[in-house]
Amino acid sequence: MSVTTTTARTPRRARAGRNRRLTLLRGALGLLGLFLVAEVVSRSGIVNEAFLPPASVVLMRVVELLVDPAFLGQVGATLQAWAIGLAICIAVSVTIGVLLGSSRAAYSASRAVIEFIRPIPSVALIPLAMLVLGNDAEMKIALIVFSTSWPVLFNTIYGMHDVDPVAKLTAKSFGKGRAATLFTVSLPSAAPFIFTGIRIAASVALIVAISAELLAGASDGLGRWMLDAGATGNRPDLVYAATIIAGLLGLAINFLLQLVERRFLSWQPALRQTDKGAS
Amino acid sequence: MTIRPTQQAPADTSWVGVARRPRRDFRRVREFAIRWGVLIALGIVWEVAARLAGSLFFPPLSRVIERFVELWLSGPPSSLFFTEAVATNILPSLLRMASGWSIAVVLGVLLGVAIGRSRVLGDFVEPIVHFVRAIPPPALIPIFLILLGFGTEMRVSLIAFAVIWPVLLNTIDGVRSVETLHLDTGRIFHFDRRKVFFGVVLPSAAPKIFAGMRVSLSVAIIIMVISEMVGRPDGIGNVILGAQRTYRMADMWAGILLLGILGYVLNALLALVESRVTRWHRGSREGVS
Numbered sequence: 001m002s003v004t005t006t007t008a009r010t011p012r013r014a015r016a017g018r019n020r021r022l023t024l025l026r027g028a029l030g031l032l033g034l035f036l037v038a039e040v041v042s043r044s045g046i047v048n049e050a051f052l053p054p055a056s057v058v059l060m061r062v063v064e065l066l067v068d069p070a071f072l073g074q075v076g077a078t079l080q081a082w083a084i085g086l087a088i089c090i091a092v093s094v095t096i097g098v099l100l101g102s103s104r105a106a107y108s109a110s111r112a113v114i115e116f117i118r119p120i121p122s123v124a125l126i127p128l129a130m131l132v133l134g135n136d137a138e139m140k141i142a143l144i145v146f147s148t149s150w151p152v153l154f155n156t157i158y159g160m161h162d163v164d165p166v167a168k169l170t171a172k173s174f175g176k177g178r179a180a181t182l183f184t185v186s187l188p189s190a191a192p193f194i195f196t197g198i199r200i201a202a203s204v205a206l207i208v209a210i211s212a213e214l215l216a217g218a219s220d221g222l223g224r225w226m227l228d229a230g231a232t233g234n235r236p237d238l239v240y241a242a243t244i245i246a247g248l249l250g251l252a253i254n255f256l257l258q259l260v261e262r263r264f265l266s267w268q269p270a271l272r273q274t275d276k277g278a279s
Numbered sequence: 280m281t282i283r284p285t286q287q288a289p290a291d292t293s294w295v296g297v298a299r300r301p302r303r304d305f306r307r308v309r310e311f312a313i314r315w316g317v318l319i320a321l322g323i324v325w326e327v328a329a330r331l332a333g334s335l336f337f338p339p340l341s342r343v344i345e346r347f348v349e350l351w352l353s354g355p356p357s358s359l360f361f362t363e364a365v366a367t368n369i370l371p372s373l374l375r376m377a378s379g380w381s382i383a384v385v386l387g388v389l390l391g392v393a394i395g396r397s398r399v400l401g402d403f404v405e406p407i408v409h410f411v412r413a414i415p416p417p418a419l420i421p422i423f424l425i426l427l428g429f430g431t432e433m434r435v436s437l438i439a440f441a442v443i444w445p446v447l448l449n450t451i452d453g454v455r456s457v458e459t460l461h462l463d464t465g466r467i468f469h470f471d472r473r474k475v476f477f478g479v480v481l482p483s484a485a486p487k488i489f490a491g492m493r494v495s496l497s498v499a500i501i502i503m504v505i506s507e508m509v510g511r512p513d514g515i516g517n518v519i520l521g522a523q524r525t526y527r528m529a530d531m532w533a534g535i536l537l538l539g540i541l542g543y544v545l546n547a548l549l550a551l552v553e554s555r556v557t558r559w560h561r562g563s564r565e566g567v568s
Binding site for chain 1 (some may be wrong): 289303310313314317318321336347356399402403404405406407409410413414415416417418419421422423426434456497501505508509516519520522523524531534535538539540541542543545
């Protein structure tokens, strides 16, 4: 980079850097403020310490739990169900989505069915899944697949409908067959939509996994662990700590997927546009 | 949850493929016939398969519908044929959901406007918002049980807490993308703060807010059911869970059917309201771009 361009850019970049630092600083202050309020509310007895343990105690428990192998094993069980469920969901719904998205007739025939099955909340099926599949990982995975399929399916269909017809015709006029067109034109063009669906599905899957564990009395997992700590163990500090860890888990998953999206789909103009406002 | 590749696409994609252009009537009729035909065919398949399999867990559809009517629609004409169970189980559930959702919408819009309009406030609270939002709502059940007990307060606040995020984030986003031209115009005409809020900011952000409200509503049903599966036994969620525990399979399926219908009707209602309130939006956007 030549000297002139550096000097020309420096002030603006410096200002951007300062703004960024200010944003970070304010964010950190906000978190610190929340921590202090929670601490004071608990210590001063506004809320009984048995209900709301001091924030410092909870944070210590978080650190302890993060190195506790037994606890991490439970988190691992939850994450395993999450990963398997999500993988099945992606394989199934992307395939179905591509089929429904490329055929008008199949789409209108399936719409009524989809519209009637989709509003059924996945948790309503927990009792059924408990009966049919017991309280093991299979039950969790089945529920995850059911509830996460919708965002992926709809986004895939939407993405397939959004493919530029000119691009498809161009591929056709270059003598490409249906399959080749699908893999070189339609799928890449629908990829950002599909990925948005997957990102939504990933956070829904975590929610469903934990609710299945909490409500269906699954044999293991983070939700089960929290149930034990809260109801039988009577340890609110552990419950709060586990909740914070669940939040961190959600953040980590979201962050990772965003990273993947930036890395592999950054060429997409649609994505570059929304990068700013999206959260 | 609110990321969309294009601005116009709301977070809920149930309208995917709905063509807005006018169509000849017979095509619409045919489409209608296909949709319902497939649905009825599916019902018949379920009926036949269930009768053939004779499984305890999957009763025939006719039996489920029969129980559905017996449970909730066989009351006296004076109460529009609704049974007492509707008043004791379904209505309280819906009330809790409605109040939790309304609280979330009001708080979410107010907070969202505040955060969206003030950069400084946004900087302070956004990390908190993102962290708290990332906590899966069911993971909060133990905490809400500890803090608020086993009754209505716990349920309503759990619903409100879980469904506020789509509204909040969409409102922030909507308020931040209000066109400066519109705000400047307001300033030129000496609008006071209230007029700016109700006349410029809120209408501009309305489409996004509605998208958030719709996502919230579907989440609210889910959380309502979850919250009724713990604590004091009442509500629709408890009907399903109770039926399962006593092996009344037809009742359980009737409950699942009821939730499906509720979800469908609520979503359709909100879509109707949305299209009325934001009717101006589509036209104006098309005119500009």
